[in-house]
Amino acid sequence: MSSTPAIAANAKGVRAPHTIRMADGDNVAIVANEGGLDAGTVLASGLRLVDRVPQGHKVALAPIGAGDAVVRYGIAIGYAAEAIAAGRWVHERLLKMPAARSLEGLPVATIKPPSPAPLAGYTFEGFRNADGSVGTRNILAITTTVQCVAGVVEHAVARIKAELLPRFPNVDDVVGLEHGYGCGVAIDAPDAQIPIRTLRNISKNPNFGGEIMVVSLGCEKLQPERLLPPGSFEIRDERGEPDAGEGLDVVCLQDDAHVGFASMIDSIMASARRHLERLDARRRETVPASALVVGVQCGGSDAFSGATANPAVGVCTDLLVRAGATVMFSEVTEVRDGIDQLTARAATPEVAAAMVREMAWYDAYLGKGGADRSANTTPGNKKGGLANIVEKAMGSIVKSGSAPIVGVLGPGERLRDKGLTSGLVYAATPASDFICGTLQLAAGMNVHVFTTGRGTPYGLAEAPVVKVATTSGLARRWHDLMDVNAGTIADGEATIEETGWALFRRLLEVASGERTCAERIGLHNALVLFNPAPVT
Ligand code: CA
Numbered sequence: 001m002s003s004t005p006a007i008a009a010n011a012k013g014v015r016a017p018h019t020i021r022m023a024d025g026d027n028v029a030i031v032a033n034e035g036g037l038d039a040g041t042v043l044a045s046g047l048r049l050v051d052r053v054p055q056g057h058k059v060a061l062a063p064i065g066a067g068d069a070v071v072r073y074g075i076a077i078g079y080a081a082e083a084i085a086a087g088r089w090v091h092e093r094l095l096k097m098p099a100a101r102s103l104e105g106l107p108v109a110t111i112k113p114p115s116p117a118p119l120a121g122y123t124f125e126g127f128r129n130a131d132g133s134v135g136t137r138n139i140l141a142i143t144t145t146v147q148c149v150a151g152v153v154e155h156a157v158a159r160i161k162a163e164l165l166p167r168f169p170n171v172d173d174v175v176g177l178e179h180g181y182g183c184g185v186a187i188d189a190p191d192a193q194i195p196i197r198t199l200r201n202i203s204k205n206p207n208f209g210g211e212i213m214v215v216s217l218g219c220e221k222l223q224p225e226r227l228l229p230p231g232s233f234e235i236r237d238e239r240g241e242p243d244a245g246e247g248l249d250v251v252c253l254q255d256d257a258h259v260g261f262a263s264m265i266d267s268i269m270a271s272a273r274r275h276l277e278r279l280d281a282r283r284r285e286t287v288p289a290s291a292l293v294v295g296v297q298c299g300g301s302d303a304f305s306g307a308t309a310n311p312a313v314g315v316c317t318d319l320l321v322r323a324g325a326t327v328m329f330s331e332v333t334e335v336r337d338g339i340d341q342l343t344a345r346a347a348t349p350e351v352a353a354a355m356v357r358e359m360a361w362y363d364a365y366l367g368k369g370g371a372d373r374s375a376n377t378t379p380g381n382k383k384g385g386l387a388n389i390v391e392k393a394m395g396s397i398v399k400s401g402s403a404p405i406v407g408v409l410g411p412g413e414r415l416r417d418k419g420l421t422s423g424l425v426y427a428a429t430p431a432s433d434f435i436c437g438t439l440q441l442a443a444g445m446n447v448h449v450f451t452t453g454r455g456t457p458y459g460l461a462e463a464p465v466v467k468v469a470t471t472s473g474l475a476r477r478w479h480d481l482m483d484v485n486a487g488t489i490a491d492g493e494a495t496i497e498e499t500g501w502a503l504f505r506r507l508l509e510v511a512s513g514e515r516t517c518a519e520r521i522g523l524h525n526a527l528v529l530f531n532p533a534p535v536t
Contacts, residue, residue, distance in 0.1 A: 017044070022074070023071075030058055032490045034471075049087045050086075054385070056302045056304055057090075058090040060084045061086060065083055081093070081094050090387070109349055119324075123289060124287060125512040133291070139171070140173070141205070142175070142177060143228075144178055146183050148183065148220065149253055156176075175462060178526065179527050181531060194532060195529040196222065196412075200227055200228055201417075202441050207462060209278070213271050218253060224252075290323055294317075294448070295440030296330075297331055297433065301384065303384055313500070315501070325422065329399050332362040337390045337393040345402075355426055374388065400426075407423070412442050415443050429530070439530060447507055448465040450466070454474075460524050465516055467483050468482070468484045
């Protein structure tokens with residue numbers, strides 16, 4: 001990436017015109033200055049802007065003929081709909097989007113990156129679980145089988161937090177795992193396995209300490225034994241030994257023993273107390289950074305996402321992988337246009353094939369709904385300078401850094417079930433922030449990294465979310481919502497490398513119990529299940 005000229009501010013504090021070009025062959029660069037640049041502005045290269053170009057939007061660095069490629073990140077992000085003069089604003093209407101890359105004939109495991117030296121000596125304070133995983137939080141999660149019980153569980157959680165939680169100071173929180181699934185759905189449809197395994201696997205997230213308690217209605221399609229069949233979970237006794245005598249802990253609201261609402265709440269609170277006692281006996285211990293399971297994603301992206309925050313996340317991803325941690329990147333429609341880069345980075349042909357299988361499944365899923373990957377971009381993305389999904393995808397993929405991809409998860413699958421306990425993994429999910437976050441929780445994420453350019457107050461109750469701003473303007477305006485400012489990269493005040501390291505260190509602090517911006521305020525979004533199967 002080159003950024004010209006070196007950032008300077010004049011005596012009035014007005015910054016010199018500043019553009020960012022991502023790769024040497026690019027014929028466009030984005031304007032970095034807050035407020036954009038006016039027509040007539042002269043760049044350090046001598047190029048005079050023909051149009052006013054908003055911040056984050058592209059300026060043509062050279063004349064581009066009608067039908068010629070508009071190149072950013074060294075690839076064609078589109079073709080010029082008409083001749084574009086040097087200095088013009090290259091807005092989305094001037095670009096024709098390329099067709100999606102065919103899933104045939106892709107390069108397979110052709111890139112063998114040199115394995116960098118392992119990163120030793122980095123640790124955090126986490127909660128060790130019996131299955132070998134480590135929690136970054138000590139949370140009592142109440143699994144629900146169906147939306148029908150959500151109101152009761154919400155009421156019970158408020159009572160537990162007010163009346164029980166203060167007596168268990170080593171427990172961080174109590175969370176009801178509420179969702180819209182469980183009944184009124186075609187539960188035997190092949191794709192129903194996705195929401196069901198998602199719920200099952202979320203209940204086993206490392207941040208919940210192996211404690212599983214379930215609230216069920218009674219008549220729903222997703223019966224507790226279907227959600228968590230014997231053998232799919234393990235109850236441990238006080239010594240951490242498997243307890244064969246104890247089955248799934250279920251409070252069933254339709255049980256005859258319940259007479260009135262208050263008795264349901266009493267049952268849930270009695271069950272919660274037993275789990276809280278066990279969770280409260282746990283203490284943080286020093287564990288290696290390899291115990292981190294980090295899910296990375298972006299939301300509310302702009303043209304800076306791929307120039308500042310996401311490349312810094314890519315550096316952090318490489319550091320985490322070197323430290324032996326597990327990192328997941330996701331968001332199918334935001335990697336689809338770079339599938340050839342990803343199959344080339346697959347560690348084995350099997351991993352490449354699994355990636356292609358997930359892409360093909362998602363192409364078909366979108367096709368069934370009469371859509372394709374171009375449905376991804378939002379009005380805010382475009383206002384932020386992203387012309388189309390190709391440009392957005394190139395900026396999104398950089399979150400994955402440069403490590404080989406060692407595994408692939410289908411939506412809702414769990415890393416440990418596939419023997420994946422280190423390295424870079426592609427976890428196929430929709431790009432929807434809430435659905436992606438929910439599926440990464442199911443995979444076993446214990447800390448989440450989330451980059452944003454337009455700004456979103458996103459948070460999860462189940463795992464800490466470290467939010468990274470792409471511009472200093474956003475970091476300033478949302479000073480109490482953004483954990484890390486990657487905008488300093490565009491300002492010329494920090495390098496991508498330095499910001500990646502800062503994020504890596506911040507993750508270790510947060511994993512050790514330091515609260516994120518969203519946690520301090522108490523902000524979180526709802527879990528949202530991915531249900532590609534029919535409802536009835
Ligand atoms: Ca997203």
